[in-house]
Amino acid sequence: MANYPAKVKIVEVGARDGLQNEASVSTQSKIALLNALADAGLKHLEAGAFVSPKWVPQMADSAQVIQGITRTPGVEISALTPNLKGAELALENQVDEFAIFTAASEAFTQKNINCSIEESIERFRPVVELAQKNNIKVRGYVSCIAGCPYQGKVEPERVLEVCKQLLALGCYEISLGDTIGVGTANQIGSLLELLLEHIPAQRLAVHFHDTYGQALANIHKALEMGIATIDSAVAGLGGCPYAKGASGNVATEDVIYLLQGLGISTEIDLERLAKAGWQICDALNKEPVSKVSLALKNTCQS
């Protein structure tokens, strides 16, 4: 049947994109989460953000978190570095990979980071320079690839343009974010078709939020098109700042179940992963937003 990639890279964003949109948890809980994720076999962990604690109080302890975790060879730790100051802090804390974040929507960029897309990219220039000087990889995020909470429609050509700018700046990989989870498989397919005419598949990742339940269908479509890097968050951590009570990032457990079913290698232990999710959900006093986790929870604990 379909020609899936033989191996998929999972970028686990639960400790950053996830916890940033949850109630506060202790530094110790975050450290335990990241250690448990590494134990489950995850090799790419977004661990924090070096941003002003005024703007993102949940990430104020990123330095302590990253200092506190057990560093395992082969497990890369990344952090958001929106400006030079953040990048310098990330460097001091032995972060393996920087992440910079812009959007394909002008309205979103203005509301979210208070500047234009152009300005955001200029702001990243010294971040990328510092990274290159220190042999650190930089990952670019483009949010609102399928729609924007402020301006609605986002043109695929605009997404392509921003991807190209980030690649030209020096990013090794672009993570395409459907931040509000509105895209369906045909729309994601058409967008990827356009992007893949200009950008090799191995430089693209998909980052879906499951606000409207479409994430796994979209991931399956992306896999069929050769995309082999997927962002996800254990237990579906995160929620949606634009619709209280709605779902957040696609759950890593559900993605791994799909990949195992498709016969794609991930080297991740699904049961350990689910346990990592139960632990952080206990700390947050909530149920996992992962169907696989809920199904396993009964099976494993009964």
Next chain:
Amino acid sequence: MANYPAKVKIVEVGARDGLQNEASVSTQSKIALLNALADAGLKHLEAGAFVSPKWVPQMADSAQVIQGITRTPGVEISALTPNLKGAELALENQVDEFAIFTAASEAFTQKNINCSIEESIERFRPVVELAQKNNIKVRGYVSCIAGCPYQGKVEPERVLEVCKQLLALGCYEISLGDTIGVGTANQIGSLLELLLEHIPAQRLAVHFHDTYGQALANIHKALEMGIATIDSAVAGLGGCPYAKGASGNVATEDVIYLLQGLGISTEIDLERLAKAGWQICDALNKEPVSKVSLALKNTCQS
């Protein structure tokens, strides 16, 4: 991109397959649910089951429910009729369509309806005869198409064989049920490929449970392969008898969101549908298991 069907038929199974696996609700709540579903534009409603109340106490009031609803021209009411006695009762209660239920797993059929697959099909013969005499359509359900809670693996050839037997018996349509939600898109794709070599797409429906979060990805795959009838339950009613706390039927709201995104006509009002789900969930004192419903709930009620 993909060649989707222009129009999709939704078979809403919330009031039967859904409520059968939930806590009891009043007859009035069931009637209100079915009326609200018809108001939202659903044209095929599985409304009850004429089975022994000893076995399925939640369905004991099926006659009162069906007598109580407002019958709208163009809205078909179906009910499970596992034997001649049930079929006679369904007939007395002006049911438009009978549904008979077997499995592709011998172990499941033994445990679930206490006979072999062969015997179950023989048992349906007088049901189909009564239906034909009265010009009533009969729908066949085949459960465990992708796996069985008792025997594990289920061979696609076995699914094909049971489908053929039900069609030969006189069913106009076969609903293919992944009862425990274990299948992923490649497995479903391979199974459908085999079935479509022998059975026209318009005689097949898919019936997915979202136990492992795979339902929408599987539905998208089925749509790409020409399947144009989908079973679903408003608010994802149902749960899973084999894993407490796990998800049940795929949520109709999430299916409709997908279909609308794909540009497929459904004639269903998504907001009214979501409201029908909130109402029955209030009666059940639970949250909807539909991501779209949760996203809309905030948007519409705030």
